Ligand SMILES: C[C@H](N)C(=O)N[C@@H](Cc1c[nH]cn1)C(=O)O
């Protein structure tokens with residue numbers, strides 16, 4: 001926003017007071033964002049994702065950003081149908097050559113959600129209850145994206161000069177593998193030329209009380225298995241016993257992938273996992289993490305490992321395989337007696353340094369092909385990787401990490417934990433490789449926010465204090481060499 005008044009000196013107290021005073025407006029805006037069902041995985045919601053991206057671009061422009069929308073072309077689905085991808089926002093605010101340039105990234109799309117999945121309230125209508133803001137995307141990632149905007153607006157409202165030039169990349173396909181984003185950034189590579197630091201707020205604290213700075217992510221390789229047994233669904237009473245059923249084949253294949261204690265059965269899958277470095281376990285033992293609280297929070301009777309270090313290592317530095325669902329299978333309540341004609345099994349493998357998506361794809365498909373051969377079913381079968389996203393790990397000894405830790409200390413008055421994240425943000429490694437600069441994750445939400453789950457929420461405290469952390473970080477990151 002054009003500012004004719006003389007700039008005031010930096011004052012964190014004034015910024016935090018401004019954030020507190022605007023709490024209600026910030027909550028209202030998050031409510032507007034949550035009410036847009038920007039689910040990237042379904043064709044039906046695509047217009048809503050596009051609407052969400054344009055909504056955000058307008059907010060950025062109102063705050064003085066130049067925010068350009070870049071089209072990514074079409075997405076082709078496995079059945080051959082196509083739909084347009086949502087555009088990506090490449091924005092910038094300030095081009096002062098004397099200032100450093102910070103790149104922030106976030107996503108405006110969300111995971112699917114239906115009240116019938118077990119939500120207490122409508123997922124796309126924000127509910128403010130007991131200091132919590134419920135709704136799909138509250139923590140992942142609409143709250144953090146708006147937090148950045150509000151932090152910048154706080155500087156502007158108080159006529160404090162922004163300490164850094166800001167660039168932003170906000171996309172609408174992160175929850176579906178960030179389709180098209182790599183290609184766009186490679187094509188627009190000059191956009192990243194002058195970036196000095198990258199900061200992403202799209203993950204969560206480990207627990208509910210201690211803030212953290214995150215230096216690693218797992219990657220994700222997502223697979224489909226298709227099995228077809230007939231031209232149409234069949235009455236199981238009339239046809240059962242005469243047909244090789246696709247669903248039985250699918251259960252056999254999916255069951256072959258992983259053992260009860262989480263061991264992935266694919267031969268060679270662990271070969272490229274980075275060996276433990278000397279005393280690595282100490283890195284995890286120092287982190288504040290209560291294994292019983294964790295177990296209770298997720299509502300499990302028993303975890304695979306009872307031990308804190310092993311659990312953290314299994315979430316952060318070892319691969320895992322999860323089975324997500326079977327498209328075409330009957331899942332409604334009640335008793336439908338059908339033999340589905342075609343089913344698509346969906347599973348993913350979270351990958352870690354030094355595993356490579358293409359190699360994982362080859363090992364996995366070869367394994368499934370061998371299982372299929374052993375099954376000796378006459379049905380039609382196909383297994384393939386639909387998306388492969390890289391892991392990311394960064395050094396901790398740099399100014400970006402220091403600035404983030406200082407910002408946390410300034411606001412929360414604690415030293416953060418340094419964590420890795422079991423989830424994935426596919427574009428992170430490319431930012432690091434293309435800029436050659438430090439990338440960090442600075443989470444806003446808490447470990448119990450329920451991202452991707454029922455009743456996702458962000459606590460008002462995290463939303464508001466997290467915005468203050470961003471205010472402070474914008475100042476701290478500008479201090480290098482000063
Ligand atoms: C950690 C981040 N907020 C997130 O939820 N990422 C997703 C990304 C993804 C990639 N393919 C599908 N989803 C995740 O880790 O599942």
Ligand SMILES: [Zn+2]
Pocket residue numbers: 107140141174202203
């Ligand atoms: Zn996210």
Ligand SMILES: [Zn+2]
Pocket residue numbers: 111140175451452
């Ligand atoms: Zn997510």
